[in-house]
Amino acid sequence: MMVYSRSDKIVKTLANLVMIVLSAGALLPFVVLFMASISDNDLIVRLGYTIWPRGFSLEAYAYIFDNISVIGRAYLITVFVTIVGTFVSLLVTNTAAYALSHDRMPLRRVLMFYIVFTMLFNGGLVPTYYVYSQIVQIRNTLPALIVPNLLCSAFNVILVRNYYRFSIPSTILDSARIDGAGEFRIFLRIMLPLSLPITATVGLLTAIIYWNDWQNGLYYLSGPEYFSIQQVLRVMSTDLMFLANNSTNTGVTRNLPLSTIRMAIAAIGIIPLLLVFPFFEKYFVKGITIGAVKE
């Protein structure tokens, strides 16, 4: 149907070339990291990281496996925080969105402003830290990883509320009300199932945020008891440096494959995300586009 001219072909080729270069660039650090993690530590020390493995050794992974109690526990905490956090977040977001989507709710405008204003003005880290450490006393508890800043975002409430308002025909709700269904029932039985597309998208983005969060741990955890995988990675990045910097003086650490351990630890943090990404990429892309340009 479409007739391609010569200039079209050139543009097509150039576009492909640009994308190949960019894709390679996006991938490069990952490749270097993975290859380093399965390399022979002595060869790395002599020759440095590159895009193929230097020798082959799983020593770094064996070292991590020896410390499986730390890594395993951290993974459990990450999984727990992600599941519970996402679930509670969706509940709070969807119920608030449902209330705000109802035309005849008294004070709707005031409550809407109550939500929107949190996007305009931010107290900042110092008072927030004060509230959570002195008033709510959340430090060194598991909720510290779930509640501060992450549990409910005004933006998501508005996104879901708009979906309820504009994408779901109000006649369905009205007829349910005439049939005598209560609001909780309507919310659970009609609204939630009908809004599955937006709930899945918001839920996925929330889950990624929980999985990747390291700031709450930095602010509110002082010991390793509730360290998620991101906390372990964050602390080990500087701790390993510390070991590496001092390794010439101490005999013990010199035997550790330091230059490959660091990369193996990061690889363990990356692999699960890489494995599941192709399955949820579609929703991820959708989340990006509705997030950027309001509907």
Add this chain to the structure above:
Amino acid sequence: MNKKLRYFKRSIPFYIMFLPAFIYFLINNYLPMFGIIMAFKNVSFRDGIINSPWVGLTNFKFLFASADAWLITRNTVLYNVVFLVLGQLLGIFVGICLSEVRNKKAARVYQTLILLPHLMSMVIVSYLANAILNENYGLLNRILVVLGGEAINWYADAAYWPYILTIIRIWASIGFSSVIYLSSIVGINEDYYEAACLDGANKWQQIRHITLPLIKPTTVTLIILGMGQMMRSDFGLFYLVPLNTGALFRTTQTIDTYVYRALMTLGNTGMSAAAGFYQSIVGFLLILGANWLIRKLSRELALF
């Protein structure tokens, strides 16, 4: 009267459903908003905010008397401007390239790969950056040595970091911005291009006279939204990626890292609260300004 009562009764479920969010925003957002008065007090966490003595503008005097205030403002704003401008230009460029890839499978693979960095936490990004920049083992220094140059200690010289941070930021966000522009380009009616083809317009003319003008609203919106965020910075990018190195503060310290370090490392609550107050108030004005601008352009896109 009876009717009013019934009306009220019928609204109760909505209030109950709104209650959890109400309480959450009260604790997470509104209490800290009132907490910004800490900037005018000599706060000790033991006595609490209410009982701590007022000190007027003393905290601000210390903050603005130091060179830090200017440095962190300059760094925060300049990085934001560079990220915003480069982000849009490259986002548009890559978005157009992606839309020109006619092979669906190839386009999908490209998109997956350039989105990968956006999926990673800043902790992971700091590891990836280290694989490239590590003084002894990093790929970049290996290349320099092989080419006959000398290895550079990237983590010791602040002069490199504006470039390093910009590259990392673009690397991490290019997938994100190009996907936004791609969705905007895909939304353009095919008829325009077909008509242009019939008139003998080549690809470049089509891009210049159809694509670019039609994605302008997206660009304008993104730029104005970015202007509202000028006082904020990606804490992880500036704190984790330079490995919290003091020697690099000249070019890596932003308002957010300053507030964190003053609070947690130095224990200087007053100074930290003052910097936070400054960030909050100026940030608030910027967002109001940005929204005012968007409203003038298009009522629909405005936040409120």
